[in-house]
Amino acid sequence: xxxxxxxxxxxxxxxxxxxxxxxxxxxxxxxxxxxxxxxxxxxxxxxxxxxxxxxxxxxxxxxxxxxxxxxxxxxxxxxxxxxxxxxxxxxxxxxxxxxxxxxxxxxxxxxxxxxxxxxxxxxxxxxxxxxxxxxxxxxxxxxxxxxxxxxxxxxxxxxxxxxxx
Numbered sequence: 179x180x181x182x183x184x185x186x187x188x189x190x191x192x193x194x195x196x197x198x199x200x201x202x203x204x205x206x207x208x209x210x211x212x213x214x215x216x217x218x219x220x221x222x223x224x225x226x227x228x229x230x231x232x233x234x235x236x237x238x239x240x241x242x243x244x245x246x247x248x249x250x251x252x253x254x255x256x257x258x259x260x261x262x263x264x265x266x267x268x269x270x271x272x273x274x275x276x277x278x279x280x281x282x283x284x285x286x287x288x289x290x291x292x293x294x295x296x297x298x299x300x301x302x303x304x305x306x307x308x309x310x311x312x313x314x315x316x317x318x319x320x321x322x323x324x325x326x327x328x329x330x331x332x333x334x335x336x337x338x339x340x341x342x343x
Contacts, residue, residue, distance in 0.1 A: 200283075255306050262299025269293050287330045293323045 269292040277283045297319040304312035 252306075255303060258299060258306075259303035262296055262303055265292060266296030266300055269296060285326070287327060290323045290327045290330070294320045294327075297323065 269289050272292060273285060273289045276286050276288070297316045301313065301316040301319075304316055
């Protein structure tokens with residue numbers, strides 16, 4: 179198990195966003211926008227995120243006090259690692275916000291750009307840490323992310339060139 183705080187704390191928020199995206203998935207027409215109606219989940223998801231953040235901070239301070247997390251890294255590299263984790267994790271709130279605005283679960287180009295930036299920052303940090311598990315975890319991520327961007331931009335070009343587009 180890793181004791182690195184960058185890799186331990188990063189994925190805390192994402193579970194609630196995953197659940198909300200599943201809720202937004204349309205079983206019918208992918209272009210249909212569901213009407214906005216008040217649901218308890220519009221309240222539960224942000225509250226769940228706040229609870230996850232609180233629990234995460236409590237676990238963080240306990241783990242730090244008991245020496246379960248290693249804070250002896252170079253401060254510059256630690257800052258780079260946390261910046262990478264912030265960028266990496268921010269792709270899901272970004273995607274969630276855009277999906278809520280559209281009323282359906284979508285993965286916009288901005289999601290993939292932020293994913294590439296976060297993966298490259300975390301890869302740099304993992305290389306500095308010489309942690310083979312995290313090097314392998316982030317080294318290949320930019321490949322499918324870049325491919326997704328290519329597909330998105332190809333679709334946009336085709337749609338723009340279409341006679342009715």
